[in-house]
Amino acid sequence: MGEWFETIADVEATPEDADHLGAEVLSWLVEQGIVVAEPTECILGNHGHRPGPNYAAATVEPWDDLHELATNGFRVVTGQSVFYSMGVDQVICPHCNAAVVDGQDQDSWSDFTPVIDEWYMGGAGVRACRHCGKPVGLNEWGWSPPWGFGYLGFEFWNWPMLAPGFVAAVSNRLGHRTVQPCGKL
Ligand SMILES: [Zn+2]
Structure with missing residues (x-):
């Protein structure tokens, strides 16, 4: 059985903000009973916070078995990260609405690799849309599924x-735009 993950990714927090915002959201989640305070090994050998007594409040359709699973943790990730989904179906230009990546077109998806590398190295990660020519930052593209x-x-x-x-409440606490990548390992 695969392990499924869902991420709430803050695309606006600065490196300086990340630690204290992450800690703030964690303590709010503990206070609400969404997750437990003590970290334990619950994410594929990594530490995280298991669901709390009131975790159902964060979900659309809770299930009783979640508490029984070996992998059921919540984890705050800080530091420069690509919050990915499994694969990319489409990448849409926010200016002209053209799809610069569509379906099986692997070539155009690989065009993003150098842009992501550049962003990792501290660059802006901006790339011109090949349809309208306007510069677009990594988080401005319409990623489907979300990245x-x-x-x-x-x-x-x-x-x-x-x-x-629940996702909106987390975004409000952060005061930032968030996206929700997800996938299965
Ligand atoms: Zn465009």
Whole structure:
């Protein structure tokens, strides 16, 4: 059985903000009973926070078995990260709405690799749209499924789908735009 993850990725937090914002959201989640305070080994050999007594409040359709799973943790990720989904179906230009990556067109997806590398090295990660020519930053493209490039993310392992209202509440606390990559390992 595969392990499913869902991430709330903050695409606006700066490297300086990430640690204290991450800690703030964690303590809010503990306070709400969404996750437990003590970290234990619950994410594929890594430490995380298991679901709390009130975790259902964060999900659309909770299931009773979540507490029984070996992998069911929540984890705050800080530091420069690509918050990825499994694969890329489409990448849409925010200016002209053209799809610069579509379906099986692997060539155009690999065009992003140097841009992501450049961003990792401290660059802006901006690339011109090959249809309209306008410069577009990594987080400005319409990624489908969602991808995020940033310094702060919140991973949920094997949780039922997160409720939109819960995700909005996390975004509001952060004061930032978030995206929700997901996938299965
Ligand atoms: Zn364009």
